[in-house]
Amino acid sequence: MEKTKNVLLAHGSGGKLSQELVRSMFVSELENDLLNRMDDAASLNIGGGRLAFTTDSYVVSPIFFPGGDIGKLAVCGTVNDLATSGAVPKYLSLAMIIEEGLPLEDLSRVVQSIKAAAAEAGVQIVTGDTKVVNRGKADRLFINTSGIGVIPEGLDISGVNARPGDVVMLSGSIGDHGMAIMAQREGFSFQVPVASDCAPLNGMIAAILAVSKNVRVLRDPTRGGLATTLNEIAGQSQAGITINENAVPVKDAVRSACELLGFDPLYVANEGKMIVIAGADDADRILAAIRSNPYGAEAAVIGEVTAERPGKVILRTALGARRVLDMLSGELLPRIC
Amino acid sequence: MEKTKNVLLAHGSGGKLSQELVRSMFVSELENDLLNRMDDAASLNIGGGRLAFTTDSYVVSPIFFPGGDIGKLAVCGTVNDLATSGAVPKYLSLAMIIEEGLPLEDLSRVVQSIKAAAAEAGVQIVTGDTKVVNRGKADRLFINTSGIGVIPEGLDISGVNARPGDVVMLSGSIGDHGMAIMAQREGFSFQVPVASDCAPLNGMIAAILAVSKNVRVLRDPTRGGLATTLNEIAGQSQAGITINENAVPVKDAVRSACELLGFDPLYVANEGKMIVIAGADDADRILAAIRSNPYGAEAAVIGEVTAERPGKVILRTALGARRVLDMLSGELLPRIC
Numbered sequence: 026m027e028k029t030k031n032v033l034l035a036h037g038s039g040g041k042l043s044q045e046l047v048r049s050m051f052v053s054e055l056e057n058d059l060l061n062r063m064d065d066a067a068s069l070n071i072g073g074g075r076l077a078f079t080t081d082s083y084v085v086s087p088i089f090f091p092g093g094d095i096g097k098l099a100v101c102g103t104v105n106d107l108a109t110s111g112a113v114p115k116y117l118s119l120a121m122i123i124e125e126g127l128p129l130e131d132l133s134r135v136v137q138s139i140k141a142a143a144a145e146a147g148v149q150i151v152t153g154d155t156k157v158v159n160r161g162k163a164d165r166l167f168i169n170t171s172g173i174g175v176i177p178e179g180l181d182i183s184g185v186n187a188r189p190g191d192v193v194m195l196s197g198s199i200g201d202h203g204m205a206i207m208a209q210r211e212g213f214s215f216q217v218p219v220a221s222d223c224a225p226l227n228g229m230i231a232a233i234l235a236v237s238k239n240v241r242v243l244r245d246p247t248r249g250g251l252a253t254t255l256n257e258i259a260g261q262s263q264a265g266i267t268i269n270e271n272a273v274p275v276k277d278a279v280r281s282a283c284e285l286l287g288f289d290p291l292y293v294a295n296e297g298k299m300i301v302i303a304g305a306d307d308a309d310r311i312l313a314a315i316r317s318n319p320y321g322a323e324a325a326v327i328g329e330v331t332a333e334r335p336g337k338v339i340l341r342t343a344l345g346a347r348r349v350l351d352m353l354s355g356e357l358l359p360r361i362c
Numbered sequence: 363m364e365k366t367k368n369v370l371l372a373h374g375s376g377g378k379l380s381q382e383l384v385r386s387m388f389v390s391e392l393e394n395d396l397l398n399r400m401d402d403a404a405s406l407n408i409g410g411g412r413l414a415f416t417t418d419s420y421v422v423s424p425i426f427f428p429g430g431d432i433g434k435l436a437v438c439g440t441v442n443d444l445a446t447s448g449a450v451p452k453y454l455s456l457a458m459i460i461e462e463g464l465p466l467e468d469l470s471r472v473v474q475s476i477k478a479a480a481a482e483a484g485v486q487i488v489t490g491d492t493k494v495v496n497r498g499k500a501d502r503l504f505i506n507t508s509g510i511g512v513i514p515e516g517l518d519i520s521g522v523n524a525r526p527g528d529v530v531m532l533s534g535s536i537g538d539h540g541m542a543i544m545a546q547r548e549g550f551s552f553q554v555p556v557a558s559d560c561a562p563l564n565g566m567i568a569a570i571l572a573v574s575k576n577v578r579v580l581r582d583p584t585r586g587g588l589a590t591t592l593n594e595i596a597g598q599s600q601a602g603i604t605i606n607e608n609a610v611p612v613k614d615a616v617r618s619a620c621e622l623l624g625f626d627p628l629y630v631a632n633e634g635k636m637i638v639i640a641g642a643d644d645a646d647r648i649l650a651a652i653r654s655n656p657y658g659a660e661a662a663v664i665g666e667v668t669a670e671r672p673g674k675v676i677l678r679t680a681l682g683a684r685r686v687l688d689m690l691s692g693e694l695l696p697r698i699c
Contacts, residue, residue: 032464050466051456051490054473055480059453059488067488071512072411080455080508081491086499095693116396116406118508119388122459127369129387136391143392151396151404154418157374158697162423164499171417171455171508175408256545266640301669360495 039248039294040353044257063261064183065106065244068176075178077112079103080171081089085152086360088135088166088303090209092201092221095168096135097360098296100142100245101225105299108227109243111182111184111234112174114146120154122167135166146225148172180234184261186241189332192308193266194301196229196315197222197323198274199251203293206361217278222297229299229318234313238341239304246300247362249353250292255299255338256352265334268350269341272327291340294361302330370693376585376631377690381594400598401520401583402443405513412515414449415506416440423697425503427546429538429558432505433472433633435633435699438480438562439584440464440507442636445564446580448519448571449511451483457491472503483562485509517571521598523578526669529645530603531653533566533636534559534660536588540630541619543698544685554615559634559657566636566655573651576641583637584699587629591637592675593689602671605687606678609664628677629690631698635641639667 035042047334059067066079081102088095100117107114119139123132143150178232201222208219230243242262246254251273259266275283275290283290304312308326315321331339340350372379395402403416418439422554425432437454438530444451460469480487538559545556567580579599583591588610596603612620612627620627634657640648647661652658668676677687 030466032460032469032494034462034465034494034496037460037492043492047490047492050470050473050486051492054477055456055487057486057488059486060490067453069488069510070512071413071452072409074409074411076408076413076508076510078453078455079489079517080457080506082457082493082504082506084459084461084493084495084500098657116404116415118415119392120417120419120506120508122419122421122434122504123374125369125371129367129369132369132387136387138537140391149394149396150388150392150408152396152416153389153397155374155380155384156419156697157369157371158421158501161498162697163421163504164495167419167459167500167504169417169419169457169506169508171457171506173406173408173413173415173510199601288583301375360493360499 034359035356038353038356040253045278064110066110068110075176077107077110077174077176079106082167082169083362084167084360085362086164087209091205091218093223094125094135094138095166096138097142098223099168099170100139100146101296103172104146104225104227105245106175107172108230109245110176111180112176114148114172114174116151116173116232117148118152118171120148120169122163123157124163124165125157125160127165127331142225146227182240182243184242184244184258187262187264187302187330189264189330190305191241191302191330192305192326193328194312195325195327196299196321198276199295199298200275200279200283200293201291202296203358203361204279207358212310213276215282219227219278219282222295224297224320226299226320229315229321232314232318233301233311236310237303237307239307242302244300246295246298248294250294252291253351253353259336261339264333265331265337266328267331267339267341268328270343272325274323274325293359371696372693375690375693377590401447403447403449407543412513412595413445414447414511414513416443418443419504419506420699421504421697422699423501424546427558428555429677430560431472431475432503433475434479435560436505436507437476437483438633439699440509441483441485441562441564442582444509444511445567446495446582447513448517449513450566451503451509451511453483453488453510454485455486455489455508457506459500460494461498461500461502462494464502479562483564519577519580520526521579521595523665524599524601524639527642528578528639528666529642529663530665531638531649532662533658535613536632536635537572537612537616537620537627537630538634540695540698541616544695552615552619556615556619559632561634561656562658563636566652566658568652569651569655570638570648573647574640574644576644579639581637583632583635585631587631589628589687590690596673596675600672602668602674603665604668604678605665607680609662611660611662629694
């Protein structure tokens with residue numbers, strides 16, 4: 026592709042161009058040890074303790090969808106990003122950019138949903154900001170939530186920590202969120218309705234950390250899907266990751282919808298799933314802990330970390346072939362989160 | 363005014379309707395002790411220490427203007443909000459919502475400006491997020507910065523603390539930012555060019571706190587201007603505030619521009635000014651500390667806190683008359699920050 030001079034939709038896909046933009050424009054210019062690590066949450070040493078700090082803007086369209094809305098998404102997404110560092114999420118900020126003309130009733134529904142999600146996750150909204158822009162200068166509602174969590178002493182969970190011999194687990198089926206948004210946006214109806222999996226996973230992660238001291242990586246496969254997130258981890262840790270296609274849970278309705286629309290579920294966004302990479306000896310008890318959580322009933326071991334093919338993700342297909350599973354390139358589905 | 367069912371531009375003005383929306387929709391629903399206080403930064407007790415946490419989204423149009431750009435504004439605004447709690451600003455998050463088609467060169471200029479402002483303020487950008495929305499669904503670039511600062515032990519600075527007998531100081535002239543944006547947006551040119559005062563004020567605040575233990579309130583008069591911010595403080599503290607019109611510094615060029623356009627400089631936004639309310643005995647040394655800072659040469663005592671007219675701001679005019687100075691009502695200048 027010719028080098029572009031303008032920002033493309035794919036720069037926000039979570040895939041290759043996103044990584045390129047973030048590395049070349051942001052991390053290289055603003056660089057410091059914390060930013061350079063490129064985890065979902067930065068880990069800060071403050072006053073003897075360690076804090077996790079993260080931010081995400083949500084621009085999902087439409088703002089209401091089966092299984093959630095932009096408010097629930099904004100709370101769960103940031104809670105999950107904090108939890109992926111092993112932190113206990115505590116405080117969230119809430120900043121809204123509202124398009125003039127948004128019905129106050131819609132805003133109120135979103136706030137109710139934020140309230141419910143925050144209560145479920147056990148976090149407080151402690152500071153906020155409201156901006157309004159003229160009609161046509163935004164699209165209904167954009168939300169930024171930033172979050173602070175407390176990292177328990179002795180924990181070091183990061184994408185850099187995956188090591189050969191570790192097992193790769195996934196907390197449930199993939200592609201639900203992306204296909205739910207797609208169906209809602211385009212007015213498709215599937216035989217079996219697909220709902221977003223949007224959920225706060227900090228309870229699940231607390232249960233995992235309670236049964237294992239050998240958790241290396243926690244990461245939620247959002248934009249770019251499972252394939253892209255695994256590639257990020259492989260890149261950060263410079264280990265190889267092999268995944269068994271057969272082992273990755275995909276709901277029938279999601280699989281059919283993906284086939285119909287030409288999507289690969291491995292690249293479709295999730296908002297309530299967790300990748301857990303841990304020492305093999307602890308796999309059984311971690312799996313049991315995940316499955317005991319309401320959002321983890323379908324958890325499965327989906328692969329392993331290898332010494333071969335460092336930095337790459339390999340897919341062992343249903344037929345036994347092996348192929349390199351790359352990051353998302355281009356844009357699959359804009360404004361998914 | 364008839365009760366509206368939709369969000370209006372004035373809901374984002376920083377004035378009366380903003381307050382109403384924030385109170386009725388956000389604070390009442392998401393309420394907790396920290397949010398209810400309604401300071402610019404929340405003060406969190408974590409691990410023995412106290413942290414300040416704040417968030418702001420920036421939607422200023424145009425994104426480049428005399429004296430700064432949206433990047434410098436996003437760093438300075440959040441640094442200043444942290445500093446108003448007495449905190450030493452430490453870590454910022456950076457989340458961008460980019461409209462498809464933004465020239466990468468413009469994005470790069472903004473990032474350079476963020477880098478320079480962060481270096482001057484002594485803060486690190488430690489975590490970030492990038493979203494891209496389709497052409498026409500945002501306006502070039504919106505930025506959210508959230509920030510964490512450390513509050514030194516023993517400090518309690520808040521809008522609730524103003525008390526009768528305190529003096530009200532202002533670090534310099536008002537209206538510069540608002541009129542600079544206005545001129546740039548509308549293509550006006552004034553005889554003497556007006557530039558935004560956008561600047562990080564944490565150095566100034568450190569100097570103030572080094573010479574006085576009787577600082578009650580620090581607040582930067584941004585959206586809604588000096589008049590609106592003083593009203594917020596009067597409301598929070600339930601004290602009266604009297605201001606001498608003659609004592610409030612306004613640059614000649616800003617005054618002329620305001621007269622021409624029918625604006626009252628008391629309601630025009632600032633991005634590099636600080637209101638300091640402190641015990642009267644410390645006024646001289648605080649004033650000296652502010653004036654010794656590069657951004658505080660024109661600092662002045664502009665009024666006092668009174669027991670009479672609790673919750674109200676009174677303006678003593680140049681001719682000696684007194685009138686109630688209300689919050690901004692309606693919207694003066696949308697997308698000023």
